[in-house]
Amino acid sequence: MSHTATTSHETGGKNPGAHPIVGHLVPTWLLVFVGTALLMLTAITVAVRYIDIGEFNIVVALGVALVKAILVCLFFMHLRWDRSFNTLVFIVSVVLVLLMMAFLIMDTRQYYDSQFDGNAPNVESTLQANAPGAPVARFKPYSP
Amino acid sequence: MTTINISQPLDTAARPDNYITHTRGFMSWALTLDHKRIGVMYLVSVLSSFFVGGVFAMLVRTELLTPGQTIPGVTADVYNHFFTLHGAIMVFLVIIPSIPAALGNFVMPIMLGAKDVAFPRLNLFSYYLWIFGALFTVSSLLLGGFDTGWTFYTPYSTTTPAGGVIPALTGVFILGFSSIFTGLNFIVTVHKLRPPGMTWFRMPLFLWAIYATAIIQVLATPVLGITLLLLIVERAFNIGIFDPSMGGDPVLFQHFFWFYSHPAVYIMILPAMGIISELISVHAHRHIFGYRFIALSSIAIAIFSFLVWGHHMFISGQSPLLNTLFSLISFSVAIPSAVKVFNWMSTLYKGNIVLNTPMLYALAFLVLFTIGGLTGIHLATLNTDVHLHDTYFVVAHFHYVMMGSALIGMIGGLHHWWPKITGRMYNENLGRIGCIIVFIGFNVTFFTQFFLGSQGMPRRYYDYQPEYQIYHVISTIGSYIMASGFFLTAYYLLASLFGGARAPANPWGGRSLEWQCASPPPFDNFATQPRVGDCYDFSAIRWDDKEQGYVVDPALDPTTNPRLAAKNSH
């Protein structure tokens, strides 16, 4: 059953009665390997910072960060062997942050020019364009 | 079917040793890890805050009796402090913790047949966080007050000279963490402490509602935390993130705030919906109609709640694209809400309805929630909202939902579980009268405000044109009627503690597990693991004269009578 997923494969597997709880026992070599990989990825991402590859700088930086984060989650935080519901909880929280980020960037990109120069958002130009006999705009019409 | 067969009957006789008398002394309460005592402490604290918030409400309504100054000494500035404190106390100190932390804490583990919530120490810690948060919030009164409205909109909140803004923000920040830890605790409890046989779709609907609420508490409240933290930093150090004169963006604050505070509306209403499911089914003695739909609509509301925050910001300068999107998604919230209302109506149909106090509150909820919900559709409509935004129409709408639904649901639940919590019965006739007075007072107060708002009276204003006065007078009179109803309720509930009849284990004929342990419950809830069946199957429940309450008749119970089980399965 699902309990096998959380039983140690080293001690618990051989002797199931001895340790009634034991979460997953990650082998030392794997932990050290992941730690080394993380350090190397850090070195790579720092090196890339000094190279101008335009738009890809941020892509590489965040991509490497994502890989590092996944490594930490899967191995250091035992998610690879943990209940999938715990992973779900974590992913949902990340998704919510990304959702909020997407909505807000979408929004601010559209309105933030209107916060400068005392412009009301498009009101005057809309009135001028769409309503015959609308009052003539007293202010400079907004133009992006 | 998974059950535990227990031969001995459950011990439901009231015993001298219950959770109230188990240990004695102040410290045995202050340091208790028992979820029932923590629930009771929350209940007392929340109801006291409700009183304080209510006093501010009365002051606000009285001040609005006439244009200009009505109460001597209450200037426009003082008035601003009044409505702000009314809002902040009612939202953060009363409604948000009322059902989950007070009633939920008491009832939920018993409903699960568990001995306690998953993390009892964390539970006590949340309670003390609540206390500290409340102290900070109320202490802002002494430190210069705060007049920002409960929404703390920038740039006003960062520039107002009122000295209590930072303490109030700190208080709400702490209250947020209290709420997070309660929600976290409840999610783990529901996941890990369900008894054998109680699958997800056998949980009482109140638990589904509490679970959905807890999801929102855990996932939305941190955003409020960081928003308030940023606001504190902005006010203290002027870092400029929300300040337009420094390149910041005040609309960003509104986005952050409503990303929490819209889901928070569902933190308030969802548990009340759970209570109503219980009340209607138990007091109509009829199996709940459409169990799965009610259960899943709670989860649907929880999910939708994260996608509609922008409908509070239609005229804030938010982009047309998002306005349209949010308007559209907001309409869809009507679907799961209506699913619930229709199912409750169907449950009542041909039910054996007993018009006692909890049932009256449940019926009041149905009326008020329908009005509140339908006017919400007006406000979710983009072009209508441009006219109605920040008028008394909005005030009336959210009072129908937050007070008329969430608080009325809470008070209904309080009456429903009062015999279980205190072991005493209250005066049923006074209860009915109290409910009717509150219902009438509520509608007189707030239905009037729909007219007021649609005619253009802005919310939060101190002064107004004379033609609005008649509505304000009616509304204020309604609020006095409502207050008298609450005072009556407080009177007979307190009186029942001293002179009330002893409550039987199951006074209403409920089937869920909390009615299968004594009233008040013993210290560790159940001596033996209780039997879990269909918690809305009332066929085996009958009145017992000796008990003066309902009992489960084993001969009528399909879980103990195999012949019935065979018959029912067809």
Add this chain to the structure above:
Amino acid sequence: MTTLQSQPNHAADAHGTDGAHDGAHGSAEHAKYPFLQHHFDTPYHQFDSAKLGMWLFLATEVLFFGGLFVAYAVLRNRFPEVFSYSSHYLDTIMGGINTCVLILSSLTMALAVRFAQTNRRTGLIICLILTFMGAVGFMVIKYFEYSHKIHDNLVWGTTFYVPPHDAIGEAETKELSVAPTTSITLNPVNPAVFAVPTLAPIPAVDASAIKQASRAPVGLATPTQMAHAEGLPTGEHDPSFAHPATHLVDKKMPANSHLFFAIYYAMTGLHGVHVLAGMVVIGWLLKRAIRGDFSSDYFTPVDVGGLYWHIVDLIWIFLFPLFYLIH
């Protein structure tokens, strides 16, 4: 038809995927394990619940920082020139070292969990001490970074434009103690450049080439700022004099550069608070480890404390490229 009484005593089978407790385990388990709380059936049940609780808490942490990440994204989207210019004031080497320190302390924490699971108390104590040292090291490096910034008046809010000691003339001539870092320019067309990197002049990003925020928020500005924008004489010692002034030391800074430092201090500061909290947690674990509380039967606190420490690391993993690695 399953009756739980027919399944005697092992927790493993009764815990299905939904993890509900089985209730069939009684006082025997509680007598055997003193740490087992009365409402849990087995040690595994308790451990499993604690893990779910911790993961939910980590989700709240993600959302807590998430708000700041969203603020960062909005600001960077709005003022890309501010971020690419100001980023060069951060010390990539120090940030990189800090990243490595945190990764190593995360590694020792993961090892600590393993030592606890395998009953090796000495290893557990050593690993916890190393983790604690990592946290201390991180804070020390952070302290030096912050003090350099503050020394150069690279601070938050309006103070960004106000001289620290009310000495305008002096500050203008002051040399930067931390120069913006150099950069290698790579021309992708010509691989030879990659082999012989040329050092770009300081500062790495030519300020004049960066698109300046052309519009100042005149409509919402204070009278002083409006006067300044219109070229009228202003009271330059007025603390509300904030915009569109430039930083006192580096006149080439794009407008609104203070926002970069505001969000920098907000995010790294909150992260620093979490590191401090982590030090408290690790210290508490260390105390209990020395007392000998943990064994292969009971290591839940080490495990959930470790999860907390990893999330602190995880957040830094994203903060580092977002602040230090902007080209």
